[in-house]
Amino acid sequence: MNVFSRSAVNSLRRSALSLGLLKSGSLYNRAIPPLLVATRNNCYLDMKPKVYVTRNDYARIGLDLLKEECDLSIWDEAYPVPRDEFLKNVAGKDAIFCSLNDRIDKELLDQAGPSLKIVATISVGFDHIDVKECRDRGIRIGYTPEVLTDATAELTVALLLATARRLFEANREAHTGGWKSWSPMWMCGTSIKNSVVGIFGFGRIGQEVAKRIAPFKPAQIQFTSRTDKCLTAEDLGATQVPFDELIETSDFIIIACSYTMETANLFNDSVFSRMKPSAILINTSRGGVVEQHDLIHALKAGKIQAAGLDVTTPEPLPLDSPLLQMSNVVILPHIGSADVETRTEMSRITACNILAGLKGVKMISEV
DSSP states (O other): OOOOOHHHHHHHHHHHHHTTSSOTTSGGGSOOOSOEEEOSSOEEEOOOOEEEESOSOSOHHHHHHHHHHSEEEEOOSSSOOOHHHHHHHOTTOSEEEEOTTSOBOHHHHHHHOTTOOEEEESSSOOTTBOHHHHHHTTOEEEOOOSTTHHHHHHHHHHHHHHHHTTHHHHHHHHHHTOOOSOOSSTTOOOOSTTOEEEEEOOSHHHHHHHHHHGGGOOSEEEEEOSSOOHHHHHHHTEEEOOHHHHHHHOSEEEEOOOOOTTTTTOBSHHHHHHSOTTOEEEEOSOGGGBOHHHHHHHHHHTSSSEEEESOOSSSSOOTTOGGGGOTTEEEOOSOTTOSHHHHHHHHHHHHHHHHHHHHTSOOSSBO
C-alpha cells in the first residue's frame, strides 16, 4: 500500500475523472480523503457510500448500523421530510432510507441521479415507490414484510374488539358523565362468538388474524384471496369463498390485503350496499382500499353498523372529518406495527437491506 500526498491525490482525481471512474459534479467528486490505496491495475478511493434518511426518529439501531459504514444525511425532524427538501437533498446519494410517507417517483429518481442504487422502505407496503421506474434504472428495493406480521395481526384483533364491543364509546361515557349506573342493555355490542368472520386477503397477516380469531369461537372464518389457499385454510379451520359471498354473509369483514390497482377503492358504495346492515368493517391494510366518502355515507345511512380503521385517506385525517365525529367509528393513527420490538427490528432490517444492496449481496427482504 502506498500513501500519496495531497497533490498526488488531486492528480489522481483528475485522472480518474478523465477515465470515467468518477462522475463530474457528483458527490463522489467531493473532498476525497488524503488516503488513497493503489494496486498494480486499479485505484480505490476510501469513501463511504452516501445514504439519505427521511426523518430522525427511526429506531437508533438502524441508523447506528449505517453510520459504521456510510455517510448519512438525515432530515433532522421527527416527521416526514417535506417534498421540496427531499428533492433538494437527494442528489448524488447511493441509497435512501424511507417510509411509506415518502413518495419515490420518477421526479425524485431523476433528482437523485445515476448514483442511486438502493431504496429501502421501513414498511411492508411499497405502493409509495414506483417499482417499475426503479427496476428500469437498476435500483434495488428493500422492504420489511415478515417482521410486522404478528404485531399487525394483534392490532387487528384489538381494533375488531374495540369496535364490536364499543370500547372507545363506553370509555368516553365514563369520562363525560354518561355512566349513571349499570343498565341491562346500555353499551351492548356485538360478540364474535357464533358470528361469521370474513377476511379479505389471506397472506401472512390475514392468516395470523384467523389464528387469533379462532379462540373466540366464531361459527365460521371465511376468506377471499387472489390465490388458492385451500390447504392453508384447512389447517386454520377457514373456508375460501368468492368475494360476493364474503361481503354478503360476513358479520365482520377484515381487510388485510395489499394495496394494488385491483384493490384500490374496492370497498365502495356497491359493496357496502350488499353487506349486512349489522356488519362491522375493520381495515388495517391501506386507506386507499376503501372509498372513504362511500364509507361515510354507508355508516350514516345504516348500510353497515360500524367501522374500525387503522388506516385512512389522507393520513392524518383532518380534524373536521365526519369519521371523527361518529360514535360508531374507531379511528387509530396507523399503529398496526407499533410495538417497540417490531419497529426496532424494522429499522435494523431496513439498514441491513441498504448495506447488503450496496455490497451487491442478497438483502434480507427485496421487492
